[in-house]
Structure formats: C-alpha cells, structure tokens
Amino acid sequence: MSREDVFQKVMGIIKPFVKNEEVFQQADESTNILQDLKVNSARLVDIILNFEDEFDVEVEDEDADSVNTVGDAVSLIMEKLSV
Amino acid sequence: MNSRVVVTGLGVVAPNGVGLIEYSQALRAGKSGIRHVPVMEESKFGCTVGGIPQGVDAIAEDYFTAEDLMAMNTSHRYGCIAAMDAWTDAGFERPSPDDDEVCWDAGAVIGSGIGGLDTAGERLIPFVDSGRVRRLGSTMVEQIMGSGPSARVAGLLALGNQVTANSSACSTGTEAILEGYRRIQSGRARRMLCGGTEGSSHYIWAGFDAMRVLSRKYNDEPTRASRPLSASAAGFVPSSGAGVLLLENLEDAESRGARIYGEILGGAVNCGGHRRGGSMTAPNPDGVQMCIRRAVEESGIGSGEIDAINGHLTATGADSSEVLSWAKALELSPEEFPLITSTKSMIGHALGAAGALEVVACMLMLDGGFVHPSINCEDVHPKIEEFAGSIPQTVEEVPQMKTIIKAGFGFGDVNVCAVFRKWLNN
Numbered sequence: 001m002s003r004e005d006v007f008q009k010v011m012g013i014i015k016p017f018v019k020n021e022e023v024f025q026q027a028d029e030s031t032n033i034l035q036d037l038k039v040n041s042a043r044l045v046d047i048i049l050n051f052e053d054e055f056d057v058e059v060e061d062e063d064a065d066s067v068n069t070v071g072d073a074v075s076l077i078m079e080k081l082s083v
Numbered sequence: 084m085n086s087r088v089v090v091t092g093l094g095v096v097a098p099n100g101v102g103l104i105e106y107s108q109a110l111r112a113g114k115s116g117i118r119h120v121p122v123m124e125e126s127k128f129g130c131t132v133g134g135i136p137q138g139v140d141a142i143a144e145d146y147f148t149a150e151d152l153m154a155m156n157t158s159h160r161y162g163c164i165a166a167m168d169a170w171t172d173a174g175f176e177r178p179s180p181d182d183d184e185v186c187w188d189a190g191a192v193i194g195s196g197i198g199g200l201d202t203a204g205e206r207l208i209p210f211v212d213s214g215r216v217r218r219l220g221s222t223m224v225e226q227i228m229g230s231g232p233s234a235r236v237a238g239l240l241a242l243g244n245q246v247t248a249n250s251s252a253c254s255t256g257t258e259a260i261l262e263g264y265r266r267i268q269s270g271r272a273r274r275m276l277c278g279g280t281e282g283s284s285h286y287i288w289a290g291f292d293a294m295r296v297l298s299r300k301y302n303d304e305p306t307r308a309s310r311p312l313s314a315s316a317a318g319f320v321p322s323s324g325a326g327v328l329l330l331e332n333l334e335d336a337e338s339r340g341a342r343i344y345g346e347i348l349g350g351a352v353n354c355g356g357h358r359r360g361g362s363m364t365a366p367n368p369d370g371v372q373m374c375i376r377r378a379v380e381e382s383g384i385g386s387g388e389i390d391a392i393n394g395h396l397t398a399t400g401a402d403s404s405e406v407l408s409w410a411k412a413l414e415l416s417p418e419e420f421p422l423i424t425s426t427k428s429m430i431g432h433a434l435g436a437a438g439a440l441e442v443v444a445c446m447l448m449l450d451g452g453f454v455h456p457s458i459n460c461e462d463v464h465p466k467i468e469e470f471a472g473s474i475p476q477t478v479e480e481v482p483q484m485k486t487i488i489k490a491g492f493g494f495g496d497v498n499v500c501a502v503f504r505k506w507l508n509n
Contacts (some may be wrong), residue, residue, distance in 0.1 A: 016149035019180070045221040046153065061217075 001081060006074050014070070014073045017043045029071030031045075051077060086258055088267045089506060091341040092173025092329030094165035094278075096441045098134030098322055098430045101142070102168065107447045110455040110471035111478045115306035115429050117320050120269055122285050130297035134135040134322025136161060137284040154222035155235065156202045160281030161325035161436070162193050162232035163239060169276055170240055174442040178241045188273035190244030191233045193280060193327060194261045196256040196435025196493070199227040201284030214243075218255035232280050232325075244272040252493030253395070253432070254352070255279045256326060258437030261350040263330045273332055278439030280325035287434070288321035294364075296399060297321060309432075311396040311425035312406070312467065312474055313460035319397040322431030324350030328446070343506035344446045348486075349381030350501035361496040366401065368408050373500050375412035375490060380474055386413035389421045389502075390484040391454045393445050394494045396425035397432050403466035405492070410470070424457040426495075436489040438499065445487045449505040450486035452482040 011027065018024045019038035023031065033039050039047070048064045051057070051073065057080035067073050093103055098116025100106035106364050116134050124131040143160050155163070167177060169427055178184065207227060210219050225231050230248040237246040244268060251258050256279030265273030281287065291297050298318040301308035307348070309320040336343055350374060353374045355367025379386055392409055402425075410420060426441040433440055448454055456475045463471040485507070490500040 008163045023311070024390075043150070049218060049220050 003074060003078060006077050007070070009054055010051070010070060010073050010077065013054060014039065014047060017047060027070060029069060031070045032068055033070060033073070046070060055081060057081065086270060087333035088264045088330050088347045089333050089336050090328050090344040090446055090503070091331045091336050092169040093344065093443050093446055094168030094172060094327045095440060096136045096139060096165050097134055097160040097324045097440055101136055101138060101199045102448065104123035106275050106443070107217050107451065109429065110426070110444055110447065111453060113456040113477065114428065115309070115458065117305045117308050117431055119271070119302070119305050120285070120485040123288070123448065126285055126289070128285070128289070128292045129295065129299040130292055130318065130321070131302045132298070132308045133288065133321055134324065134433065136324045139164065139332065153195045156199055156226045157284065157323065158160055158190065158195055158199060158280045159226065159232050159235055160284055161282070161323065162327065164236050165278060165280065165325040165327040165377055166193065166236040166276045167190065167239060169327040173331070173367055173414035174339070176440040177239070181461050182241070185241050185243035185303065187243035189240070189242050189275065190266065191236050191242055191246045191276040192259040193233040193236060193276065193278055194249035194251050194259045195229065195279060195281055196250060196255050197230065197281065197287045198229050199231060199282065200286040201206050201282045203288035204284065204290070207484065213453055236276060240256040244275070250435065250448070251275065251497045251499070252495055253434055253437055254491035254493040254497050254499040255435035256437055256481060257442060257489060257491040257499045257501055258352055259439065260328055260330070260347070261352060261499060264347045267290055267330055267332050270331050273335055275330045276327050277330055278325065278327035279436040281323045281434045283323035289320060298398065309428050309460055310459040311398040312457055312463055314462040314464045316398040316402060316464070317464045319399055319427065320431035322433040323436065324433050324440055325436050326443040328439070328442060335365050345503045345505050348384065348502040349378055350499070351377035351381060352497070352499045353377070358495055363496070364494055365496070366492045367496055368404060371405070371492060372409045372412035372495060374498035374500045375409065378488070378502055379413070381501040384486060384502065386415055386417065387411065388486050389488050390425040391421050391448065391483060391487045393441050393487060393489045394423055394425055395490055396457070397427055403464045406467045406470055420473045422454045422475055422479060422481070423470065423473050424454055426455065428458040428460065442501070445489050445503055449484060449487055449503060452480060452484055454481055454484070455481045
C-alpha cells in the first residue's frame with residue numbers, strides 16, 4: 001500500500017471526528033489531529049481502534065501516544081504494515 | 084414566593100408514534116405500537132412482543148452527527164430526540180456547536196429505570212469476558228452511566244443549570260417532571276427539560292420475563308397483548324421510548340409569548356416502606372393513597388374537579404387495586420368517578436420512560452380536549468365493574484376538560500402523582 005493510499009484511508013477514519021471541517025479540507029501530513037482538526041482527545045482511542053481494523057495491525061498504547069499529526073499516524077501504520 | 088410552572092414544549096418517541104402529530108393521532112385512534120420482537124423469541128422469552136419506536140435510526144441523522152451517533156445507544160437516541168423536540172416545540176433554537184454561550188438558567192432531569200443494559204449486553208460484557216477491554220473504545224462509559232442521556236442533551240443544547248438523571252423504576256419519568264417543577268418553583272432554574280428514556284433491548288426486559296410478570300398469552304396477537312383493566316390481562320408488555328417536557332416559569336413563558344400547554348398545579352412522591360402489603364415489587368395501598376391525596380392537596384383543587392385520570396395501569400393484577408385506591412384516595416363513588424385511561428394499553432410499559440410518555444399524552448389530551456381510549460379492555464375486570472362507565476373504549480371528546488391527574492408506581496414501593504391543568508390565561 002502506498003503512503004498516499006494510507007494517508008487517504010487515515011483521513012477517512014478521522015473524518016467523522018473532525019470539528020474543524022475547513023482545516024480538514026486543506027489537511028496534509030503536518031496537520032495536528034487534536035489542535036488543528038479539534039478532535040475530542042477522548043476519541044483518539046476510537047480512531048486508533050479503527051486504524052487497527054482498517055489495516056489489520058496492532059497498535060500498542062505507547063505507539064498510540066506518539067501520534068500527534070496525520071503524518072505520525074501514516075508513518076506508524078506504514079511501519080506496522082512493513083513488518 | 085414560589086414561581087408557577089408551565090409546560091411549553093413536548094417531545095415524544097413512542098412505539099405507536101414518533102413526534103407529537105403521530106403520537107397524538109395514534110392516541111386518538113387507539114393505535115397499538117406493540118409488535119412481535121424476534122430476538123425475544125430466539126432468546127426463549129415467555130413474552131415475545133414489545134414496544135419499539137419505529138424509524139428512529141432514519142431520523143437520527145437529522146439530529147446528530149456521525150460522531151454523536153457512535154456514542155448513543157437507543158435510550159440516548161430516544162431521550163435526545165425527545166428533548167430536542169421539546170426544546171424546539173417551545174420555540175427555542177438549537178445552539179450551534181461553535182457558539183460558546185451557555186444557558187445557565189436551563190437544565191435537565193432525564194432519568195431511566197434500567198439504563199444502558201443494551202450496551203452492556205452487546206459490548207461491555209462480551210468484550211471484557213474475552214479479554215478485550217481495550218477494544219471497548221472511548222464511548223462505553225457515557226453509554227452505560229445513568230446520566231448519559233441527560234449529559235448528552237446538555238451538550239446538544241448548551242445547558243448550564245442542574246443536569247442530572249433520576250431513577251425510581253417505573254415512576255422515574257413522572258418523578259423527573261416533579262424534580263424539574265420543584266427546581267423552577269423555588270427559583271433555582273428558569274426552564275428544565277424533564278422526562279424519562281428507556282432503550283429497546285431484550286437485556287433490559289429479560290429479568291421481567293423471568294419474574295413471569297410479562298404478557299405471555301397474546302404472542303400471536305401483539306396489538307391485543309397489553310390489556311390493562313381487563314379480566315383477561317395477563318401481564319405487562321415491555322416497551323421503550325422517551326418523553327420529555329420543557330417546563331418553564333410562568334413569567335418567562337408569558338413574557339416571550341410562548342404557547343402554554345398547561346400548568347403543573349402540584350405533585351407528590353413517597354414510598355410505602357415495603358409494609359402493609361407493600362414489598363420490593365408490590366405497592367403498599369396506604370402509600371399509594373397518601374401520594375394521590377398529597378398531590379391533590381398541594382394542587383389546591385377538590386377531587387371533584389378532576390376530569391380524567393391517567394393511571395399507572397400496567398395490565399397486571401394490580402390494576403383493580405389501583406382503581407380502588409384512586410376511588411378511596413379521591414373519595415369518589417363509581418358514579419362520581421372521572422374518566423380513567425391507560426396509555427400503556429397502546430404503548431406497553433416503557434419502564435423509566437413510561438411516566439414521561441404518559442404525561443406527554445396528558446398534555447396532548449388537555450390541549451386537544453380528549454381522553455384517549457384504554458384499548459383491549461372490552462372485558463373490564465369484575466373487581467372494578469362498577470367503574471366500567473369511566474373507562475373509554477374509544478376516544479372521548481371532552482372539550483371542557485381542564486384538569487388531569489397522573490400517577491406512577493414503581494418497584495421499590497415508590498409512588499409519584501402529579502396534577503396538570505389546561506392553561507386558560509389565568
């Protein structure tokens with residue numbers, strides 16, 4: 001799966017939780033999920049679970065804690081997929 | 084001085100009608116909302132019929148975002164739709180999520196009898212038992228906490244006054260209305276969304292089936308299964324839904340020119356103490372009668388002024404003793420007795436939502452000048468035969484109706500009674 005494919009899927013998973021639609025439309029890998037997209041921090045747990053289901057990977061809590069930007073999520077998933 | 088409290092908004096999600104127009108038409112027509120529930124049959128319930136509001140998922144998308152819906156089980160959906168409808172019915176606008184204003188004078192008391200057992204049964208217990216706790220996600224707590232529905236309503240409408248949930252079994256919904264009434268009466272809030280909500284789930288209903296208090300003889304004829312007041316009543320039909328009232332102080336309602344359905348004249352709550360025939364599951368008749376008398380006394384009316392009774396009347400053996408308790412408490416002979424009806428004959432018993440769904444029915448009856456039929460009691464129970472003339476088999480048009488009294492009784496020997504009067508600009 002290409003990095004662009006993963007990016008698109010990650011964006012699709014985050015979309016329902018986004019509170020700032022305008023920023024979401026312009027989002028790139030540097031976009032911060034909580035601060036820029038205004039996602040409720042409690043819901044990060046659900047986003048990570050959805051990553052696991054979509055990509056059939058397991059994300060440890062420590063790995064999840066390192067996800068701040070959309071790019072962090074894409075990198076983490078790429079790494080898991082390459083193992 | 085105490086504020087007078089009026090009802091200016093109603094919202095309802097009932098098995099026989101979602102929204103005020105559908106519900107009102109269904110009540111007038113004596114339309115049953117009871118249907119066969121396949122999962123009850125698959126789970127080997129004795130009773131395989133129930134009341135489930137129809138078409139709610141389709142309209143939920145108009146009320147909630149996709150993110151909201153991920154964290155909302157049926158009791159949340161019903162309660163929040165009813166609350167938002169009551170809010171807009173009263174003429175208030177739904178605030179934008181981006182608007183930072185909080186309405187400090189408005190709160191909510193929206194209770195449940197059982198709570199989020201559907202979520203517990205479908206997700207919490209299977210996930211925990213199979214060692215998948217982290218797979219529960221972030222939305223578990225808010226769906227199983229008793230105050231989940233009222234908390235969600237607070238966020239949707241930016242409520243800043245007391246936001247809580249009561250629980251007193253089958254008297255929950257009516258009790259919530261009295262809680263909000265007291266808060267406004269004492270000046271602690273200016274408007275309150277009050278009522279009850281109960282989810283649609285065989286997990287919620289199973290314990291009642293095991294007690295053999297549910298109707299089992301009419302599984303093949305769902306619309307005939309809920310038979311309050313009848314000789315052939317064979318237990319209650321489990322049900323679900325939500326009713327919410329927007330209560331407001333009279334001064335505010337008048338100054339903004341609100342449409343007023345009616346005034347809460349007074350009410351009472353008590354418990355029979357599980358004595359004198361009362362128990363966890365049966366009412367102490369003295370407690371019932373005291374509750375009714377106190378509600379009437381507080382209302383400052385004579386019992387002769389009561390035009391109609393919306394009883395608890397579930398379709399168990401307790402119906403006839405309830406009618407006799409009403410007669411004794413109100414000191415009215417069968418000849419003097421007002422009309423008495425059971426909303427549960429059409430919608431079943433929605434547990435913690437029952438009282439609120441039935442108070443919404445009361446307000447619609449006051450507003451529309453009618454008393455809805457109590458269906459399925461062609462054969463009035465012999466113990467209350469003398470009162471048969473007071474039980475409407477079809478809708479009764481009562482244009483002069485002014486006062487209606489509502490009671491609810493719940494497991495735990497708890498009682499609630501409230502008196503409502505049509506608003507006639509005085």
